[in-house]
Amino acid sequence: MTIAQQERTTAAPHGFEVSVTSGLERYSVRHGDLELTSVFQPIFSLSHMRAVGYEGLLRAHDALDRPVSPLDVFGQAARIGDVLQVDRLAQALHLENFKVLGAEKEWLFLNVHPGALTDPYHAAALLANLRRLDLSPRRIVLEVLEQRAEDLERLADAVRKFRELGFLIALDDFGAGHSNVERIWQLNPDIVKLDRIMLSHAAHRADMATILPGLVALLHEAGKLVLIEGVETEHEAQMALGCNADFVQGFFFGRPNPGAADSAQAVICISEVTERYRDQTEARERRNASRLAPYIRAFERAAERLAAGELLDEVCWNFLALDHAARCFLLDEKGRQAGRNVVLRADRASHETRFLPLADAQGANWLRRPYFRAAINAPDRVHVTRPYLSINEALPCVTLSVVTHVGEQTCVLCGDIDWVEE
Missing domain, CATH: 3.20.20.450 (EAL domain)
Structure with a gap:
């Protein structure tokens, strides 16, 4: 010693x-x-x-x-x-x-x-x-x-x-x-x-x-x-x-x-895993953008037709015909829902019976929802939320939203898409 x-x-x-x-x-x-x-x-x-x-x-x-x-x-x-x-x-x-x-x-x-x-x-x-x-x-x-x-x-x-x-x-x-x-x-x-x-x-x-x-x-x-x-x-x-x-x-x-x-090794390890994380995140975002593209195109067309005076039930068909489209609904400028959810597929209507107390959303107030606030704050484009849990049937979804006009009223058209990470 x-x-x-x-x-x-x-x-x-x-x-x-x-x-x-x-x-x-x-x-x-x-x-x-x-x-x-x-x-x-x-x-x-x-x-x-x-x-x-x-x-x-x-x-x-x-x-x-x-x-x-x-x-x-x-x-x-x-x-x-x-x-x-x-x-x-x-x-x-x-x-x-x-x-x-x-x-x-x-x-x-x-x-x-x-x-x-x-x-x-x-x-x-x-x-x-x-x-x-x-x-x-x-x-x-x-x-x-x-x-x-x-x-x-x-x-x-x-x-x-x-x-x-x-x-x-x-x-x-x-x-x-x-x-x-x-x-x-x-x-x-x-x-x-x-x-x-x-x-x-x-x-x-x-x-x-x-x-x-x-x-x-x-x-x-x-x-x-x-x-x-x-x-x-x-x-x-x-x-x-x-x-x-x-x-x-x-x-x-x-x-x-x-x-x-080993401080040098720590920098290398964390830098490499961060770089790969960034690459994977960007690749996932590109996949999601490609996945959403047909829904956004159909949704934009629905908003145009709605502003031209067509009925909500008619303008949403092309959007709702897509595989994972769930529903469309219309909100007034204060976030209150005007009319019922528009659902096209019979299998979805059957599935939603488990959540029957929530099925009638007419008059519901969605003021707190990010899709409503985003649309009101930036009315010139379609907004897409992050995945969240839909109250309609407790499943993950994303919501598209855009400001449109029905007659002289300012409204927000919304469309839900079932969302499972791929």
């Missing part, structure tokens, strides 16, 4: 040792018959294209140098009532190794058992370690583990006090276990980490793939940054980009490692 290593070991908590593996120094400590140490998984900002933080992860080996799962370490600690002590030990270990890591600006994400947050001794020990290592609380993100808390009010009060000291708060594993939206209001985290199970479902189910961007948008509206964890494939990385996540974590971008992330 060098003199510098001896000095660092002397300054570290009792029992900590410095070892060198592959040229990297790191601390370890014995707990029972286990040797514990740290690795760090980088957390990347997709916009900055670099690591902005590291999550400290526990690694354990038994007396025969066989790896032991961290779940087993904490499981055994829980069985003997030692979980808070192991939690504090792991945090102290991660702090020592994070200091050795040499990160100058990045956050350290620390997993924290809810019981440890409400323990005054834990708070005092954590602050003492930070002072000794000259680390600001603003460099630390406390990850509140997603599990049942016996006293949520007490936990929320503890979280508030840590935040007042400068710590950031992350809610871990959202979307699994005991997580729900109410927990976000109770704990008011700065960052919400979406559990890998949500990303996995979205990668294999079209309905979940549609929900994920909406969930991220909801969390953003609530003032929370969003981190998607468990990104392991390029497809999942593309989904994280597509749903506008702020941060990503996972094997695709960087594996847990004793050392810091």
Whole structure:
């Protein structure tokens, strides 16, 4: 051991040792018959294209140098009532190794058992370690583990006090276990980490793939940054980009490692996946434009004929004859529907009987709908909405809309198209 290593070991908590593996120094400590140490998984900002933080992860080996799962370490600690002590030990270990890591600006994400947050001794020990290592609380993100808390009010009060000291708060594993939206209001985290199970479902189910961007948008509206964890494939990385996540974590971008992330490799990886995402998005937009073209042409012709004095039921036939056209309807200048929906196909009329209470839309007010507002604000062209859920039969659709005139009245002609992503 060098003199510098001896000095660092002397300054570290009792029992900590410095070892060198592959040229990297790191601390370890014995707990029972286990040797514990740290690795760090980088957390990347997709916009900055670099690591902005590291999550400290526990690694354990038994007396025969066989790896032991961290779940087993904490499981055994829980069985003997030692979980808070192991939690504090792991945090102290991660702090020592994070200091050795040499990160100058990045956050350290620390997993924290809810019981440890409400323990005054834990708070005092954590602050003492930070002072000794000259680390600001603003460099630390406390990850509140997603599990049942016996006293949520007490936990929320503890979280508030840590935040007042400068710590950031992350809610871990959202979307699994005991997580729900109410927990976000109770704990008011700065960052919400979406559990890998949500990303996995979205990668294999079209309905979940549609929900994920909406969930991220909801969390953003609530003032929370969003981190998607468990990104392991390029497809999942593309989904994280597509749903506008702020941060990503996972094997695709960087594996847990004793050392810091390779910044040059991170730029290359994120740049390449972003470039492919852009190419795929542009290709999808071209396909959608081609797909919509015949509907728009038929819809424009219907608006012209309506303005020329023909009846709504007659002008919509060519539009409604197209494969996925659903209905046409007419709104007045205040968004109220004049007349019933015009539906051409008998099979659609039969299908809509499941939603019979919604079938008669005469007099309904669609003032709030984006298709009405877009048409009124820019009356010189046909507008196409983003896909959304139609209230008529709870199916995805897009709506075309354009301002036209019936006699002397300003109206908005609308046409719905069933929309399934191809």
